[in-house]
Amino acid sequence: MAMTVGDLAKLTGLTVRTLHYYDEIGLCSPSQRTEAGYRLYAEDDVVRLQHVLVLRELGMGLDEIGRALAGDIDRDELIRRHRAALIEKRERLDRMLAALDHYERGDAPMDFRTMFDGFDPAEHEAEAKARWGTTDAYKESARRTKQYGPPEWDAIKREAAAIGEQLAALMRAGVPAADPRAAAVIAEHRAHITRWFYPCTVEIQRGLGEMYVADARFTANIDKTAPGLALYWRDAIRASADQT
Amino acid sequence: MAMTVGDLAKLTGLTVRTLHYYDEIGLCSPSQRTEAGYRLYAEDDVVRLQHVLVLRELGMGLDEIGRALAGDIDRDELIRRHRAALIEKRERLDRMLAALDHYERGDAPMDFRTMFDGFDPAEHEAEAKARWGTTDAYKESARRTKQYGPPEWDAIKREAAAIGEQLAALMRAGVPAADPRAAAVIAEHRAHITRWFYPCTVEIQRGLGEMYVADARFTANIDKTAPGLALYWRDAIRASADQT
DNA sequence: CCTCCAGCCTCACGCCACGTGAGGGTCAAG
DNA sequence: CTTGACCCTCACGTGGCGTGAGGCTGGAGG
Structure with a gap:
């Protein structure tokens, strides 16, 4: 004795629409149709549907279920x-x-807004990559920083500020940007980014330097430490990169 | 300095399509457009997008994110x-x-096929409900049986078989279907279903009885125990229900 | 000026698993 | 015959994009 789609819907708790859909995609179709076109599900059809429901309950997609029942896998x-x-x-x-x-x-390692306040390397790097290369560094940076808490962020900011201060001191002392002492700080800058964010190549750092002076936001931010620092920082990066 | 949609896509790792979509739904739109129609994202826009990404990373839907950023909640x-x-x-x-x-x-509490082999009450009840009432019983039954393992299923089958044997014995002994001894077994049948599946009313059981004789599958299956048992079972149910 | 190329725009259909109607035919009971 | 429940197919919608198509824009280079 065959069942109509409504009977089967009631039996299984599914909707008629769902059974239509399963018929349409060939997942579970009625063996017969009346002359009027009514679907008639035989016992084998019901058994198959039960199997479908078991696997669906496991969270499998319908396509996967179809393949499983076909013995394809x-x-x-x-x-x-x-x-x-x-x-x-x-x-x-x-x-x-x-x-x-x-x-x-409020730890907000995910809250990137804090990364836009003050001198934030992640921002600069990201924009450097946006301009000069792929977004791999940004993704790597995001992957790492996802796990940082306030201690890490504090450390990052302290280190970055210290790098800025060192360069500012050299600049104020009249040390040429191409001086080895400046180069040492630039190397430190590169290492800082590599440690906390992603491997920073000389080329990427060169891009950062250009961005510090090309973008008024960054220039203004860096020059808070010392007027003219952005330019000096860029020149020191250039000199360092040229000697490599 | 404003960014084009491509710049922002690279910065964030999103696709241009995604940014278009976020603009379209008002989640994050550019502050400006060029005369050519190019999107130009200002810093505030970028900050907002970063917030969107933070919340999206938490698994929130975009609609929910929009409401959160609007301060609606x-x-x-x-x-x-x-x-x-x-x-x-x-x-x-x-x-x-x-x-x-x-x-x-292979415990297969989820594998309903085993429930179609032999005399399985869950099948009969479900179809009874499909014909005479809502699917509440089926759902209740499914809810309970989901947690049954082989011990429970063995017990269920043994009890069901015992009920069938008792009725078969009465039938063979020539006991009328309306006899109190038959009624006692029918009550036992009802209790069995109630204990293992769902509360079985007299009305529902009446439906089961009708189904045993109306559906050749069930008749054939029940009559394996004893020829004519399905009819006797139905009559005993009827008699019992009529006296209630 | 023209060409080329990368980037931009809008439009539109697709995915997955159905939900929800519309418009109309079928069947059985009264 | 009428009525009401049930059936049919068709089609658009949902969320969050992916993927092209067709065409405009802007800048570099010849």
Whole structure:
């Protein structure tokens, strides 16, 4: 005895629309139709649908379910793959929950606005990459900084400020930008970025230097430490890069 | 200094399409356009986008993010709600993983096919409900049986078989279907369903009885125990229901 | 000036798994 | 015959983009 689509919907708790859709995509189709076109599901069809529902309940996509029922894929392999997918989803959720905790506490490693206040290397690097290369560095930087808390950010800012102060001192003392003492600080700058954000090549740093003087935002920000520092910083980077 | 959509895409790792979309839905739009129509993002726009990305990374939907940034919702409330949503998602995933483990071991509480072999009450009830009432019982039944393992299923099948044997014995002994001894077994049948699946009313049981004789599949299956048992079972149910 | 190329614009359809109607035919009971 | 529940197909929508198509813009170089 066959069932109509409405009967089957009631039996399974699905909607008629869902059964239509499963018929349409060939996932579970009725064996027969009346002359009027009514779908008639036989017992085998119902059994198949039950299998579909079991796998759907496991979170599998319909396409995957179709392949599984067609025997296109080894059962163990199916389970292994699917478990891996579910575990990854759960890890993603765990990361979101962890990030939410950080956000709630105002730690805001995710709050990039703090990175726009003051001298923030992540911003400068990112824009340098936007201009001169791919976004790999930015992604690497984002990947790392995601896990930084206030201690790390404090350390980053202190180091960056110290680099700025060193250069400012050299500049005030009249040390030429091409001097080895300036070059040493520039190397320190490069190492600082490499340690906290991503591997900083001489070329990338050169781009940063150009940006410090080309962009009024950065110039103004850097020159808060000492007037003219942005220019001196750029020249020191240039000199250092040219000797490499 | 303003940025074009391509610059911003590189800076953030997003696609131009995504930025178009965010502009379209008003989530993050450029402050200006060139005469040619090019989007120009100012610093404030970039800051806003960074905030969008932070919240998106937490798994929030774009609509929700828009409302959050508009200050439409209290920050603590936002966090509380979102945490609850993430926790629920994780619990769902945990349930899927647990179900997958069951599936892998072949316990198959999810594999309803086993319920179609032999005399399976869940099938009969479900179809009874499909014909005479809502699917509440089916859902209740599914909810309970989801947690049954082989011990429970063995017990269910043994009990069901015993009920069938008792009725068969009465039938063979020539006991009328309306006899109190038959009624006692019918009550036992009702209790069995109630205990393992869902509250079985007299009315629902009446429907089951009708189905046993109306559907050749069930008749054939029940009559494996004893020829004519399906009819006797239905009559006993009728008699019992009429006296209630 | 013209060409070329990278970048920009809008439009539009697709994905996944259905939800929701519209418009109209079918079936069984009264 | 009427009525009401059920059936059919068609089609657009959802969220967050991916992917092209077709065409305009701007700057560098010849």
